[in-house]
Amino acid sequence: MNSICSFRSISITLIILSSFYVGNSQSETDVENLIVITLDGVRWKEVFGGADSVLLNNPKFLKTEGNRLSKKFWDDTKxxxxxxxMPFLWSEVSSQGRIYGNRWCNNRVNVSNKTNISNPGYSEIFTGYADPEINSNELKYNKNTSVFEFINQQEDFAGKVAAFASxxxxxxxxNSHKNDFIISGGYSTSPGTDESFLQQTLNSLQTIIHRKESSRPDYITYLHAKEFIRIKRPKLLSIGFAWTDDMAHDGSYPMYLEKIFTFDAMIEDLWNYLETIPQYKNKTALLITVDHGRGDNENWTSHGPRVPHSNEIWFAIxxxxxxxxxxxxxxxxxxxQNQFAATISNLLGYKFKSENVIGDSIDFDK
Ligand SMILES: [Zn+2]
Structure with a gap:
């Protein structure tokens, strides 16, 4: 428990040097674009401690590919x-940004809705409000204003907002009924995502493999989002990945880890791509977070109102x-979690106006 915190002191000198650099160049580097990435139900314990030794050695959770992946993710220390x-998170993001939510170091991030499930979690992230009426995963059109809707109404951002999810x-x-910014999710072909050859290919691929499930494969979601960046250059974009939650409910710990590893690799690929485009290079913020946590020990497979610790989340920025x-x-x-919406808006230079009492923007000067 202490060792995971004590390592920090080693890197303090480097952090001070790099803080000084950013401070000097702040006037040229305001946030002009923002990418929100969500990783469904990834626990803070894996983010801050890597593979859990108890779960990785429990035959009950080893199922498919157990042995190969156990070796891949095992090492002596957290x-x-x-x-x-998560090699990208613990190199690029940890050296250039911040990672919140390590409870072993007494740093806490929580959902404020009472359900600890996905749909209320995403609604809370994007609207800044834990609506007690949003308490299931049923498809319902959100009546609360989202920060994406609000930003899309601002002159500088109109038509430059898009949201992709599996x-x-x-x-x-x-609420795709009420909104006209691009919203793409599941297996249906969304308007505005069928122009280029790659988009058409991805749309036909998702039609061919349609699994009669609510989530399409994350690779397709990722490529749709990346292609949209290539051709439309959005300024506010979200990408919602789903695999991890499915693997965890299946009780396959190594596959859950493998999907976290894949998300980290896709985020790295995206970040490297953004760095090649003048609109984004040094002008883009990245927020990575989750919709909910999961239980401890044998309860890691689950989450919800009756699963202790599944309200515990984390984020990186x-x-x-x-x-x-x-x-x-x-x-x-x-x-x-209800602070993300105001934070997204604030980083882009706007105060989020909502009909609800929403969480405050996170203060990064503290
Ligand atoms: Zn779930």
Whole structure:
């Protein structure tokens, strides 16, 4: 428990040097674009501690590919294991940004809705409000204003907002009936995502493989989002990945780890791609978070109102103007999921106006 925190002191000198650099160049590096990436139901324990030794050695959770993947993600310390699991997060993001939610270091991030399930979680992230009426995963069209809707109404951002997810419920929590920004999720072909050859190929691929499930494969979602960036250059974009939650409900711990590793690789690929485009390079913030946590020990497969600890979440952020502090430690405040919407808006230079009482923007000067 202590070792995961004590490592931090080694990198303090480097962090101070890089903070100084960002401080000097802040005027040229304000956030002009923002990407929100959500990883469904990824626990803070794997993010900060890598593969859990107890679960990785429990035959009950080893199912498919157990042995091969167990070796891939195993190392002696939590620090080494988390780097094996999420190498991009623990190199680029931790050196250039911040990672919140390590409860072993007394840093806490929680959902504020009472359900600890996906649809209320995504609604809370995007609207800044834990609506008690949104308490199931049923497809319902959200009556609460989302920060994506609000930003799309601003002159500088009109038509430059898009949201992609593997899960089809994105049409509900971002309300595709009410909104005309691009919303793409599940297996249906969304308007505005069928122009280029690659988009048409992805759409026919998802039609061919349609699994009669609510989520399409994350690779397809990722490529749709990346292609949209290539041809439309959105300024506010979200990508919602889903695989991890499915693998966890299946009780396959190595496959859950493998999907976390894949998400990290796709985020790295995306970030490297953005760095090649002048609109995005040094002008883009990245927010990575989750819809809910999961239970402890044998309860890791599950989450919900009756599963303790599944309200515990985490997030990572990097971008111009946010001084890099790496892994965040002791804090006497808890950050809540309902603060992300105001934070997204604030980073883009707008105060989010909602009909609801929403969470405050996160203060990165603290
Ligand atoms: Zn779930």
């Amino acid at each position: 620090h080494a294991r988390r780097k094996r699991l 899960w089809d419920r994105i049409h509900g929590y971002l 990097m971008g111009p103007g946010i001084s890099p502090k790496g892994e965040m430690k002791e804090s006497n405040i808890t950050i809540y």
